[in-house]
Amino acid sequence: MSQRVVVIGAAGQVGVDLMDYLRGITPPGGSSKWSPAGTAANSASWTAVGITRAQLDLTVTDSIEGVLGGLRPDVVVNLAAYTAVDRAESEPATAQRINTVAVGELSRVCESLGAHFLTVSTDYVFDGRSAEPYDETALPHPQSVYGASKRDGELLCRPDDTIVRTSWVMGVRARNIAHIVAQRAASNEPVRFVTDQIGTPTMAADLALCVMALMERRPGGVVHVANTGVASWFDVASFVAMHEGRSADFVSPIVTADLDPQPAAARPAMSALAMRRWEELGYVATPHWHDAMSRLLEARRDA
Ligand SMILES: NC(=O)c1ccc[n+]([C@@H]2O[C@H](COP(=O)([O-])OP(=O)(O)OC[C@H]3O[C@@H](n4cnc5c(N)ncnc54)[C@H](OP(=O)(O)O)[C@@H]3O)[C@@H](O)[C@H]2O)c1
Known part of the structure; x- marks a missing residue:
């Protein structure tokens, strides 16, 4: 008998990519070669309600019980x-309501x-001061309203929640x-991106497939999920520009202090995620972000 999953968002x-996988469709940009457990996702075991x-x-927390109960x-x-992320600095109450209070009520x-x-x-629950990618044992220390609202939501979850x-x-x-x-490359308008924010790019389709695997496994606790490989925003923009036929100098390197206006929210300088638990759970390593981004760009072209 199939299990019933309710996907909020x-x-x-x-969400759109996860709903596709749950209906047995590979979403645009999804990998035809890789899967978390090395076998195809089993959509037949799920009845999905988006x-x-x-x-x-x-924001209407009182309605959660009635909707889910039904x-x-x-x-x-x-x-x-x-x-x-930036707007949250001036709307902290709304960010808290959705990212913290509602998550506690959902749990x-x-x-x-x-x-x-x-x-x-x-x-963004991390402060970015680590020299190494953060694994699940690292201590969160958010630097923004958005990061704090998400961390507070994590803290309202029960140990069995994933x-x-x-x-x-x-x-x-x-x-x-x-x-x-890609649009700027098509119109030949060069861009500038920062070299001093480092993270792990993650394609939504690959993340959706990982979420589907974890829905089945229900490990509980925190699990980091991203594509493999670490990059700056400059690296990501350069990869896209070169994929779209532009030369290496199409993207100019800048640092965060050069941004004008300065963003409202502070972002961690280094927020790359290490997937220690994913490995412990025995899953196959996620595709490198170059592979994932190439798929995204091809799918975008085909759309
Ligand atoms: N995007 C990133 O770079 C990133 C990085 C790290 C973590 N995450 C996390 O990954 C998750 C998925 O992100 P995403 O990129 O798929 O986000 P997204 O595209 O912005 O989608 C978020 C969804 O939340 C819905 N939503 C917002 N306010 C709501 C409310 N009051 N009630 C009900 N639904 C509401 C939005 O609906 P509407 O379209 O109607 O507003 C939207 O469909 C989020 O938890 C996010 O915090 C994202």
Whole structure:
């Protein structure tokens, strides 16, 4: 018998890819060669219900119990979030309501319904002062309202809940650095990107497949998930520009202090994630971000 999963945030950039996989479709940019367990994802074992803000507004915490209770889930995946990192500095109450209070309520309701709760968090829970990628044992110390709201949400989860921390997420069906640089490459308008913010780029389709594997496994606790390989935003932009036929000097290197205006939110200088638990769980290493980004750019071209 299939299990019922409710995906909250089903229209977001990770949500659309996860819903495709759950319906047995490889989303645009999804890998045809790689999978977390080395075998194809088994969509047949799931009945998926995608929820958007129209069906459940997470700022209205009181409505969570009624909506989820009516859907009788075995697993609830929360991909919805207040993700406007800079705007969160001037809207801390809204960020807290969606990223903290609602996550705590989702965890509580899942426990009362006997459902497993999986929620997605961020590399921005770290302060960026580490010289090495952060594994799951590293101590969070957020530097922004967004990072703090996500960390506070993690702290309201129960030990059995699974918290997937990811970073620098890019989907085919969303507007992100890949699309911006590809458009600028097409119109031959050079760009500038920072060399002093380092992270692990993550393609939404690959993350969605990892989430699907973890939904089945239900490991509980924090699991870091990203593509393999570490990069700066300059590296990411340069890769996109060269893939789109521009020369190496199309992207100019700058540092964060050069940005004008300065972004409202502080970002960690180094927030790359090490996937220690993913390895311990015996999964196959995720594809390198070069491979994943190439797939994204090809899919974007085909769209
Ligand atoms: N993007 C990144 O670089 C990144 C990095 C690290 C971690 N993450 C985390 O990864 C997860 C997925 O991110 P994503 O990139 O897929 O985000 P996204 O594309 O911004 O999607 C977020 C979704 O949340 C929904 N949402 C926002 N406010 C809501 C509310 N009040 N009630 C119900 N739904 C609401 C949005 O719906 P509307 O479209 O209707 O607003 C949207 O569909 C999030 O937890 C995010 O914090 C993302």
